[in-house]
Amino acid sequence: xPKRHGAQTVLFSNPVGITAAASIVGPKxxxxxxxxxxxxxxxxxxxxTESWEKAESEFVKxxxxxxxxxxxxxxxxxxxxxxxxxxxxxxxxxxGLRETMRPYLGIFGACSAMGEGMSIGGMLIDGGFASNVxxxxxxxxxxxxKQFRFxxxxxxxxxxxxxxxxxxAAGVVLNNAASGQAITGCTTGKMIDMGVTDAHNMGxxxxxxxxxxxxxxxxxxxxxxxxxxxxxxxxxxYVGKELLLExxxxxxxxxxxxxxxxxxEIFDKDTQDTHSGGSGCACSGVVFASHxxxxxxxxxxxxxxxxxxxxxxxPTTVQQGESIPSIAHAVIIENxxxx
Amino acid sequence: MNMSKKEYGDMVKKASPNxxxxxxxxxxxxxxxxxxxxxxxxxxxxxxxxASRDMQGMLVAISLIFLAVLVTGLGKYDDLVKFAGxxxxxxxxxxxxxxxxxxxxxxxxxxxxxxxxxxxLIAGPVIVYGxxxxxxxxxxxxxxx
Numbered sequence: 124x125p126k127r128h129g130a131q132t133v134l135f136s137n138p139v140g141i142t143a144a145a146s147i148v149g150p151k152x153x154x155x156x157x158x159x160x161x162x163x164x165x166x167x168x169x170x171x172t173e174s175w176e177k178a179e180s181e182f183v184k185x186x187x188x189x190x191x192x193x194x195x196x197x198x199x200x201x202x203x204x205x206x207x208x209x210x211x212x213x214x215x216x217x218x219g220l221r222e223t224m225r226p227y228l229g230i231f232g233a234c235s236a237m238g239e240g241m242s243i244g245g246m247l248i249d250g251g252f253a254s255n256v257x258x259x260x261x262x263x264x265x266x267x268x269k270q271f272r273f274x275x276x277x278x279x280x281x282x283x284x285x286x287x288x289x290x291x292a293a294g295v296v297l298n299n300a301a302s303g304q305a306i307t308g309c310t311t312g313k314m315i316d317m318g319v320t321d322a323h324n325m326g327x328x329x330x331x332x333x334x335x336x337x338x339x340x341x342x343x344x345x346x347x348x349x350x351x352x353x354x355x356x357x358x359x360x361y362v363g364k365e366l367l368l369e370x371x372x373x374x375x376x377x378x379x380x381x382x383x384x385x386x387x388e389i390f391d392k393d394t395q396d397t398h399s400g401g402s403g404c405a406c407s408g409v410v411f412a413s414h415x416x417x418x419x420x421x422x423x424x425x426x427x428x429x430x431x432x433x434x435x436x437x438p439t440t441v442q443q444g445e446s447i448p449s450i451a452h453a454v455i456i457e458n459x460x461x462x
Numbered sequence: 463m464n465m466s467k468k469e470y471g472d473m474v475k476k477a478s479p480n481x482x483x484x485x486x487x488x489x490x491x492x493x494x495x496x497x498x499x500x501x502x503x504x505x506x507x508x509x510x511x512x513a514s515r516d517m518q519g520m521l522v523a524i525s526l527i528f529l530a531v532l533v534t535g536l537g538k539y540d541d542l543v544k545f546a547g548x549x550x551x552x553x554x555x556x557x558x559x560x561x562x563x564x565x566x567x568x569x570x571x572x573x574x575x576x577x578x579x580x581x582x583l584i585a586g587p588v589i590v591y592g593x594x595x596x597x598x599x600x601x602x603x604x605x606x607x
Contacts, residue, residue: 175571274567276534278543278551279561279583280486283479297537318467319474327474335463374463446467 129343134308135249138459140301143193144412148185149264149290152409155390160413162189168265168290176214179263182292183219187259190294201225202253204333205244206406207236208261210270215261233433234358236260237408238452242309244297254299260402261292271438284324286360286386286402293408301459304419310340310453314435322441325434326363326399332449333359333432334370340428340453341376348378352424355415356451357431358386358406360400385410407431425458486606493542497553501526523554530555534562560584
């Protein structure tokens with residue numbers, strides 16, 4: 124059976140198992156509605172280090188160790204580590220993983236990192252090139268603010284369309300012997316530019332990419348939205364969600380009934396002052412690794428389409444007046460019979 | 463998908479909530495007014511204590527800058543601006559915050575390339591264009607007088 128279906132989708136010959144997943148978050152996420160779901164909540168945003176960047180790397184390192192431990196693997200058993208974050212030159216991942224001494228693939232897809240990592244990891248395993256792959260995604264509110272916006276103590280107001288970068292890291296271990304939750308395929312997104320130039324409205328910039336990937340996926344696989352218990356986007360937030368539902372509907376697919384967004388799930392916008400919702404590479408990562416994966420384990424969910432979304436820009440491109448191209452990578456995750 | 467950037471722009475505008483302008487203006491007025499009234503009080507106090515007019519203005523400016531930098535260091539000035547917006551951002555205290563905040567943030571990169579180079583990251587344009595416009599106004603005044 125061919126693995127490639129339609130324009131952008133691959134379906135694996137053998138399901139790729141999700142052996143374990145770990146989530147670690149900062150204090151604000153630990154006060155949110157998913158607090159009880161996370162493996163660890165770190166109250167000190169500096170995580171015992173002396174800079175935001177070092178703290179982010181510490182989150183990455185800890186998530187990697189926790190994920191490997193939960194999968195009952197030592198670091199030496201990992202054939203590849205795939206990681207992505209938001210910092211320049213991916214330093215969040217690099218400095219967190221520099222002592223692992225394992226083959227490392229650094230990726231950049233902005234906040235779509237977990238989707239990109241799980242797609243590549245799944246393909247590596249289904250292609251027979253690896254047995255165990257660790258996928259990581261991280262972000263830190265303070266290091267992201269410092270790089271993309273203003274120094275933390277500088278007073279400014281955030282517009283209602285802005286999102287709050289999630290502090291944390293998630294690790295997902297993929298394995299060639301699938302049982303339980305498994306990746307059965309993926310739809311790799313293409314860059315979509317809807318002409319949005321407002322860096323405070325990334326949900327609007329990313330909604331087009333999410334809609335494109337979802338519609339392409341449904342067309343490639345000849346599935347209907349209700350094939351999935353949930354279609355879960357990464358960090359569109361309230362504004363992006365509204366636009367996504369409208370865009371997919373215009374293209375003949377109504378996903379309103381079973382759509383969720385990790386950016387909406389992670390914070391309580393009424394009490395946590397997070398405006399349009401959560402964002403950052405860690406947002407989709409930690410919400411999937413804790414909340415949704417647990418729901419699959421309990422059997423509440425059996426088939427999900429997980430679509431982390433990323434806004435591909437830098438402060439320089441925004442200052443030069445460029446619009447924000449975006450991307451969304453869909454990963455199919457299903458409960459499969461043991462055996 | 464067939465949709466022009468303009469069509470999508472209109473969709474985005476419809477989906478994006480606006481800031482609460484009236485409430486924000488009231489908060490800005492109250493906090494900005496309080497800061498300025500406090501400054502005026504200080505001015506009067508310095509005068510009562512015998513300071514000359516020039517000295518009064520300088521003492522008020524120094525005091526407000528000191529207080530704003532102190533509150534920034536305590537991590538509270540950004541909360542005040544979040545609440546009051548331009549009411550806390552525009553007075554001299556906001557300017558002090560704009561210099562102190564990057565100085566704190568970039569200390570990790572050292573005193574030369576960090577604090578020294580990044581301190582005027584936000585305040586720099588205000589200084590550049592403030593100086594430039596005062597020069598232009600000065601020139602106009604010189605010829606029109």
